Amino acid sequence: MAKIKPFKAVRPTRDKVALVSSKSYETYPEDELIAKLAFNPFTFLHVVNPGYKYHKQDVTGEKRFKLVHNRYLEFKENEIFTEEQTPALYVYQKKSATHSFSGIIAGTSTEDYHNDVIKIHERTLKQRELMFENYLKNTGFNAEPVLLTYRENDVVNEIIEKYKSQRAEYEFTSSDKDLHLLWVINEQEDIDALINAFDKINTLYIADGHHRTTSSCILAKNLASENPNHTGNEDYNFFMSYLLSDNQVSIYEFNRFIKDLNGLTPDEFLIELDTYFRIENRGQELYKPKEKHHFSMYLKGEFYALYLRKSGYEFTDELSELDAEILFRTVLKPILGIDDIRDDSKIIYSQDKSDGLELKTKVDSGDFKVSFGMLPTTISELETIVDKGLVMPPKTTYIEPKLRSALTIYEIL
Structure with missing residues (x-):
């Protein structure tokens, strides 16, 4: 009480x-x-x-x-x-x-x-x-x-x-x-x-x-x-x-910006992503996700839509269903080599309350190689994860x- x-x-x-x-x-x-x-x-x-x-x-x-x-x-x-x-x-x-x-x-x-x-x-x-x-x-x-x-x-x-x-x-x-x-x-x-x-x-x-x-x-x-x-x-x-x-409570998402591709070329990186995602090249068309488990990505001057292949990813608990956790388990850690998303200098976060163009502008500036966007976490998701005794990844919510x-x-x- x-x-x-x-x-x-x-x-x-x-x-x-x-x-x-x-x-x-x-x-x-x-x-x-x-x-x-x-x-x-x-x-x-x-x-x-x-x-x-x-x-x-x-x-x-x-x-x-x-x-x-x-x-x-x-x-x-x-x-x-x-x-x-x-x-x-x-x-x-x-x-x-x-x-x-x-x-x-x-x-x-x-x-x-x-x-x-x-x-x-x-x-x-x-x-x-x-x-x-x-x-x-x-x-x-x-x-x-x-x-x-x-x-x-x-x-x-x-x-x-x-x-x-x-x-x-x-x-x-x-x-x-x-x-x-x-x-x-x-x-x-x-x-x-x-x-x-x-x-x-x-x-x-x-x-x-x-x-x-x-x-x-x-x-x-x-x-x-x-x-x-x-x-x-x-x-x-x-x-x-x-x-x-x-x-x-209002919750907004954090975008992820990555400084390098862990030694991969853009084409090699896309091939690695194909294991977990169905990938659509949207070219110069700004893409923002409309559903959970869908992600936006900006790489080498083009937008991409990433749709999670559920056959290649196992949902084990409420945390594993969270988009920020999915991105960490499928991309940031295994492909880009970011083990500690709290302290690794290769990744920064920026809250997204705009039209999503930040995904493009920060990468086009040359400071980053790739960026990712997702839907914001809901308050219901937050409460469920907390009630289960689980902890969300850092920079999952901008509240x-x-x-x-x-x-x-x-x-x-």
Whole structure:
């Protein structure tokens, strides 16, 4: 049963929220990042890029994390941030031209992660886990919620709609033309109803934020061992999440781009592919798959349609039916020699929300020899694979919504 917790969020004052909140630091091109830091004194990017104040962009490691903490304290001291007076939950809605997402921001339990109530769909890297754990320990806060999804619940829906009918605490449009709205749930009756509703939900699925989740759990375990008065109710036993029903999650595919053909000529490579696929040369005609187990490929200036020969491939479990896994088992590993698709420098990934022309342009640039596209994984496939205790290949899903930093901040320490 899923455990959620209201918390006293630290958040921007209403008049500054549009200036403070930001996308994830890593998503900004360098020129845009520099412009925001130069012309917006309120952006949260000043907190996560603390060296800018001293004209030093090369501050790294623990020294940088401590400076992040100091910049955060300055934002609080300058009353850019204010702290909720009583613990609350939050309704957050994000609207674009094509999608609308509405969910609950809450504290979620590290114990639920260890007890397999909160489930993963991909593996994490130990080095990144420890880096994030060190970041959280030094900064003392979490500014970007983990995206968790669950099977739709009527009680949760009703409370979300109740608050959406009221005036929002925040309502602003970001520069990417998305509308953001936030409501504070501080009525105890509604808080209790949500806690009880999630207590009846068996599983929460991590949609985005595996490393942040694992790092929060590592930190909680370490702090518990250092605290002789540990009770399990301390703030460090929870991490901030955005809980969104699975029927609202949008999933896009990742394209695969390969730098070499493992010593094969294009013609030799096509012959190798023929073992597993029926191949159609589409020439300059852009091809995008319309069915599972169909793949698009761009090679030497031409598009190809690849249709899996089911007589030559064995479906053994739900994971083996996943298109990203099929591509790995039939092409990437046996033909192209890519054993570790997480770390091999010969392969890169790019999310596909466009018309598919990226398959062509990256290869035509000369940086890659071949590219592959496929249909996006469905939320049903993700849930089934996770429920079976299986793990998806890396870069199988690009999941939206992507959440902004510093709309609500959860203080761990």
